[in-house]
Amino acid sequence: MDRSENSLEDAVALLRSMIREACVNTGAADSGQEIRSVRVLQRYLDDAVRAGALDLQVFESAPGRASLIARVRGTDPDAPALGLLGHLDVVPADPDGWQRDPFGGELVDGEIWGRGAVDMLYLTASFAVILREVALAPERPRGDLVLLAVADEEAGGEYGVKWLLREHASAVRVTELLSESGGQRMGAHVAVGVAEKGSASRRLTLSGVPGHASIPYGATSAAYGIGEVLHRLREVAPAIQLGPLWSAFVGARVADPDLAERLLDPVRLDAALPELGRIAGYAHAVSRVTISPTVLRAGDAHNVIPAVGTIDLDIRTLPGTSDADVDELLRTMLGDLADRVEISPLRGWAATGSSTEEPLYGALERAIREVSGAPVVPIAAAGGSDARHFRELGIPSYGFGLLGPEWSYERYRDGVHGHDERIDVESIGLALGALRRIVAERVGARPAAG
Template sequence: MSTTAPAIVPASEEAQREVVDLCAELIRFDTSNPTSDERACADWVVAQLAEAGIASELVESAPGRANVVARIPGADPSRGALLVHGHLDVVPADAAEWRVPPFSGEIRDGYLWGRGAIDMKDTVAVMLATARHFARTGTRPAREIVLAFLADEEAGGRFGAHWLVEHRPELFAGVTEAIGEGGGFSYALDDTRRLYPIENAQRGMAWMELTAAGRAGHGSSPNDENAVTDLAESLTRIGRHTFPVRLIEPVRALLAEAARLQGVDLDLDAEDLDAELAKLGHVADFMQVVLRNSANPTMFTAGYQTNVIPGRATARVDGRFLPGHEQELIDTIDALLLPSVSREWVNHDIAMETSFDGPLVDAMCAAVRAEDPDGHPVPYCNPGGTDAKAFTKLDIRCFGFKGLKLPHDLDYGRLFHGVDERVPLEGLRFGVRVMTRLWQDC
C-alpha cells in the first residue's frame, strides 16, 4: 500500500500582498537596540496573530524587552516541532545618513526601505503573513510550528533567546529543529543562476576587552611603561594578523558546488589555495570571511588630558572563530599581546555546526527550487552569530533560512547594519511563497 503526500497549497495572493504592508508597519516601530525596546512592536505582533485566530504569549524578560511565542498545530503530532524564529530589535540608524527616513517604511523603486528591512523585519513579516495565510485557509503545516518573535538579538539575546531558554524552556517543548536568519538568500552565480546558501554552521563570538597597565606620568617625560603605546602596539599586531585558512565542511561543500556549476577544476587541498579560489571569481570574495578566524580592534579608550600619560588604557576586539578552531583564536590573541596587556571576555559564545541532511534540509532545498528553477541551494557558514546559538542549548538542530530572492545588482551583505537598508518587494512575496511550501513539506 502506498501513500501520497498531500498536495502543496500555494501562498494566496492576499498573503503575498499583505507581507509588504506587514513589513512596512514593522519597520515603523523604532526598536533600536540600544535606545528603544520591543514592547509596542510585540503588542502589534500579538494583535496580528490574534486577528487571524492564532493565540500567543507575550513574555517580558525586563520592562519593555518583549518576546512573543505562538504555536500552530501540525498534521502529524507525532513529529517534533519546527521552531521558526526572528528578532524584533534592530541596530540604531542615523537619519542624516539615509536617503529616506530610516523608520518610515517607504516604498521606492520597487524596494521597501528602512532599518530592519533585511535584518530582520522582512523575515518577521514573512512569518506573520505565512501564519495568517495558514489560519485563514485552514492549511495545516506538516508538523507543529512554533513561532518566536524575539527581543535583543542585536546585543546578544540576553533579554531574548538566551533569557527564554534559561527561564522559559517549556515554551520550546517538543522542538527538534529550528530555522532563523543567516541563510536562504540568493547570491548571483552568473547572469541567470543563483546560489542559495542555507546556514548549517556559524562562527563563534569572542568579543574581548583588552587592558594595558602602565605607569602614569607627565606627557613631556620619557616613559617606557606607557599604557597607550603598549595597547596600541598590541592592537596593531592583532589587526594586521592574518589567520590561516581552515576549510570546514560547509565552506568546502559550497566552494565545491560553485566550482561544479561553473565548470571549474578546483583543488581545495592545494598548497596555494588562494590561487585555486581565484578561479571562482566573485564567489571566492563572498566566502573570504568564513575561510578563517578573525579578530578586529573596534574601540579604544585612554587618558583624560593631553599632558598626562594615563596608567591604564582599554580597547575592544571583535573576535570570531570557526567551528573547531576556538582555541586557535585564543592562543593567537594571547601570543600577540604585550606582557602589560590583559584580556577578559565581553561576550563569549559558541560556534555551531550541523550536517546538511535530513527531511528539513530536503524541504528547504525543494522549496527554493520550486520557486526558482535557476536557484541552487548549498550549505553555508554564517560569519556572524544569531539567536540559534541559544537554541542549541536545548539540543535543537538549527539552520538559517529566510527564502529571499534578490536582484543581481543588489549588494546584500553591505546593507546589514548599513545605510539605506532595503528589501525588494518581490523578494518579500517570494519569501511567503517559499515559506508556505516549506511549512507543508518540512
C-alpha cells in the same frame, strides 16, 4: 484575488508597519521597546486567536522588551514542531546617510524602504503571515507551527531568546527551526545558512608608568604598548582552516576552474582572494579565525601619561576552536610582549552548525528548487544570530530566505546594517512561496490556494 496574493499584501503591510515602529536596539536595557511591533503582530493575529486556532503569549523580560510566541497546535504530538524565529529589533540608522526616511516604511517602485527591511523584518512578517494561514485553514496541521517574534537579537539576546529559553522553556518548545541568514544568490545557487562562526572576544590590558605629560622622561605611556600590540596583530595572521562547507561555497560561486583550484589550496588562497571582488571579505572570514581590534582606551586627561591601556578584540572562531586555543593564539602572536599583556575574556559563544542530513534541510532544498528553479548551497555565516541558541540545544536550525535572482551575497550584505536598506516585493513573494511548501511538508499544513 487568490489567497497567496492576499498573503503577499499582508506581508508587505506588516513589514511597513514594523519598520515604522522603529524598535531600535542600541544595546541599552531600555532601548528596542519591541512591545510596539508585538502589538502590530497581535492585531494581525487577533482573528485567529479569537477563533481558538492560535495560542498567543507575550513575554516581557524588562519594561517594553517584549517577545511574542504564537503556536498552532498539531494533531500528532510525535510530529515535528517547526519554529519560525524572527527578531523585532533593528540597529540604529543615521538619516543623513539615507535617501529616504529610514523609519518611513515607504513602498516605492516595488521596494519597501527602511531599517530592518532585510534584517530581518521581511522574514518576521512572512513567518506571521504563514502562521495565520495555517491557523485559519480548514484542517489542523499534523505538527505544531510556532512563531517566535523576539526582542534583542541585535545585542545578543539577553532580553530575548536567551531569557525566553531560561525562563519560559516550555513556551519556546520546538524540534526544528528556521530563522535568518539565507536566501542570497551564490552564482546559480541559493544560500541556506547551516552554521555560524563563534565569538571569543578578549580584552588586552597593558601597563605603563604614569607621569605628568609635561615631563615625560622616566614615564612610559601605556598608549605606546597599545601601538606595539596593534602592530603585532596586524603583521601575524591566524592559519587558514578550510572546513567542510568551503568547497561547496567555491563550487557554487566560482566559475573559473583555475581560480577555484587556487582557492581550494590553503597555500595559494590568500593570493587569490582579490580576484573574488566584493565577496572576498566573506571568503576571508569563513576560512580562518579573525581578530579585529575594535575599542582602544588609554588615559582620561590630556596632561597625564596613562598607566593602563586596553584593546578590545572581536574574535570570530571556527568550529572546534576552544577558549584555550584563542588565548594560545594571542600569546603566540604577541611573542615577547605576551608577559606584559593580560588577556581577559569578554562575551562569547562557540561556533554552531546543523547537519545537511536533517529532514528540514531536505524540505528547504525541495521548496527552494520548486519556487525558484535553483539548487541550494549550504553556507556558514561570518556573524551570529539567535539560531545559535537552538543549535546549542541540539535543535536543527537553518538560515532561511529566498531572494530574487539579482540578490547576490554582496547586495544582501550592503542592505544589512547599511544605508538605504530595502527589500523588493518580488523577494517577499518568493520567500512566502517557499515557506508555504516547507511548512506543508514538515507539519502537514495544507498550502494556500495558488
